[in-house]
Amino acid sequence: xxxxxxxxxxxxxxxxxxxxxxxxxxxxxxxxxxxxxxxxxxxxxxxxxxxxxxxxxxxxxxxxxxxxxxxxxxxxxxxxxxxxxxxxxxxxxxxxxxxxxxxxxxxxxxxxxxxxxxxxxxxxxxxxxxxxxxxxxxxxxxxxxxxxxxxxxxxxxxxxxxxxxxxxxxxxxxxxxxxxxxxxxxxxxxxxxxxxxxxxxxxxxxxxxxxxxxxxxxxxxxxxxxxxxxxxxxxxxxxxxxxxxxxxxxxxxxxxxxxxxxxxxxxxxxxxxxxxxxxxxxxxxxxxxxxxxxxxxxxxxxxxxxxxxxxxxxxx
Numbered sequence: 001x002x003x004x005x006x007x008x009x010x011x012x013x014x015x016x017x018x019x020x021x022x023x024x025x026x027x028x029x030x031x032x033x034x035x036x037x038x039x040x041x042x043x044x045x046x047x048x049x050x051x052x053x054x055x056x057x058x059x060x061x062x063x064x065x066x067x068x069x070x071x072x073x074x075x076x077x078x079x080x081x082x083x084x085x086x087x088x089x090x091x092x093x094x095x096x097x098x099x100x101x102x103x104x105x106x107x108x109x110x111x112x113x114x115x116x117x118x119x120x121x122x123x124x125x126x127x128x129x130x131x132x133x134x135x136x137x138x139x140x141x142x143x144x145x146x147x148x149x150x151x152x153x154x155x156x157x158x159x160x161x162x163x164x165x166x167x168x169x170x171x172x173x174x175x176x177x178x179x180x181x182x183x184x185x186x187x188x189x190x191x192x193x194x195x196x197x198x199x200x201x202x203x204x205x206x207x208x209x210x211x212x213x214x215x216x217x218x219x220x221x222x223x224x225x226x227x228x229x230x231x232x233x234x235x236x237x238x239x240x241x242x243x244x245x246x247x248x249x250x251x252x253x254x255x256x257x258x259x260x261x262x263x264x265x266x267x268x269x270x271x272x273x274x275x276x277x278x279x280x281x282x283x284x285x286x287x288x289x290x291x292x293x294x295x296x297x298x299x300x301x302x303x304x305x306x307x308x309x310x311x312x313x314x315x316x
Contacts, residue, residue, distance in 0.1 A: 040148060044275055047146040047160075047213070048288045054143070054161060054211055055286030057098035058091075067197050068210075069094035071163045071190035071242045072233035075113075079184060079192045080175035080236035084116045087232025090241045091163050091190050092144060099143050107136035114232030116240065122157060122226060137230035144229045148274050149215055150256060159217050159229035159241060161282075162271070163190025164209045167245035167304020170269075175236030180264030184236035185244040187305045189284065192233055192242070198284075202307045205284030207314040209303045213279040214243060216252050216266035227267075239268050245304030246270070249279050249293040289315055 062068050073088035089110040096105035112132040115125040122138050138157050145152035146160040166172070166185025173183040189196050189210045201208045217227060231240035250273070252266040266272075273279040278292040284306075291300070295316060302310040 040275070043146070043148040044280075044290075047148060047273075047275070047280055048290075050143055050146065051161060051211060051213075051280055051282040051288040052286060053099055054095070055282045055288070057095040058210065059286055060098040061095055062198065067195040068189060070194045071165050071192055071239070072114075073110075074193045074233065074235065076235070078235075079186070082178070082235050082237040084234040085113055087114045087116050087234050088112075089114055090230060090232055092141075092159065092229050092241055096141075101141065101143070104136055104139060104141070108133050108230075114230065115228070116231055116234050116238065118226045118228060118231075120226050122228060133230070137228045141229055146213060146273065146280075150274070151215070151217075157228040157230070159227070160213060160215070160273075161211050162214045162217070162243040162267070163211055163241055164188045164281075164304050165191035165194075165239060165242035165244050167209075167301040169301070170246060173244075178235075178237030178264070180262050182238055182264040182268045183244060183246070184239055184268070185242075185304075187307070188242075188244065189306055190242055192236070192239065196306065200306055201284050203305070203309060204314070206287070207303065207311065208284040208306050209245065209281045210284050211282035212243060212245075212271040213273040213275075213281070214267065214270075215255055215272045215274055216261075216263055216270055238264070243268055243271055245301050248297055249291060249295070249300070251293075283315075291315065 058068055069091040072090040075086035075088055076083060093108055096102065109132050114133050115137050118125050125134055140155060140157050144159050144161055149160050152158055152160055166188035170183060172185060174186055175184045185191060227240040233239050247270040249271050252270040252272055253261050255261050271279050278290055280288055281291050282288050299311045299316065302308060
């Protein structure tokens with residue numbers, strides 16, 4: 001008779017099982033950062049493409065009307081006057097027809113007052129603002145949002161790309177400190193009542209910043225009124241869609257975790273992003289460039305100015 005083994009099949013011991021689990025854990029630990037880096041690379045690419053499209057739109061506006069749109073239009077002559085009722089159409093609305101958003105553009109009355117500040121959930125505009133332009137101003141426009149920014153993935157009408165209204169130090173501000181330390185500059189491309197042309201960029205289109213990334217537009221616990229991408233400017237006291245190259249990139253507080261962030265200061269003086277190590281800027285030639293936060297501060301400030309003759313070599 002054939003002999004049969006009475007021994008059962010051998011299974012994993014506890015030690016072997018623990019070793020396998022440990023190996024799987026190590027592999028997952030190695031894989032997750034790579035997956036996150038790949039996702040961030042894709043988001044960063046989309047963010048760059050967004051800015052390139054904005055650059056083409058700004059160039060098309062110039063080709064059509066002979067100048068770039070104003071950073072925001074203003075119903076008064078004195079740019080330093082505080083008057084929410086005089087806030088008019090910002091650059092972000094003027095270029096809508098050039099980013100395939102003509103239907104949304106038609107919903108605005110660009111001759112009427114534009115809403116300025118809002119409550120945190122964007123259901124109510126601050127007092128003394130007329131009813132026109134509120135509803136379209138609350139619509140989300142993905143072209144103005146960087147997918148890397150967690151604050152732009154919650155269905156709110158925020159703006160991740162601010163026009164460069166100029167650069168320099170706080171002493172170069174043309175109005176003095178406004179609400180909460182906000183500032184106004186007019187030595188860039190997109191400032192209050194600006195109508196700049198290519199010929200005004202005497203530093204060269206590759207040496208002049210036109211739009212830059214911001215993460216300071218809205219914080220979940222900011223101490224200021226909220227803006228939308230279509231907020232008008234209340235004079236020199238509150239530029240809602242313009243920033244100057246004054247403070248170092250990413251030098252503001254972490255708006256994702258900090259409480260009572262004064263967005264007045266950061267929105268007008270600080271560019272920044274959630275991309276590791278810097279932020280993306282649109283240059284005057286419609287190219288999008290990643291600028292490291294370690295860039296020399298003097299050179300960075302010069303890049304925000306259209307006609308100071310500096311920096312001679314452009315971006316480092």
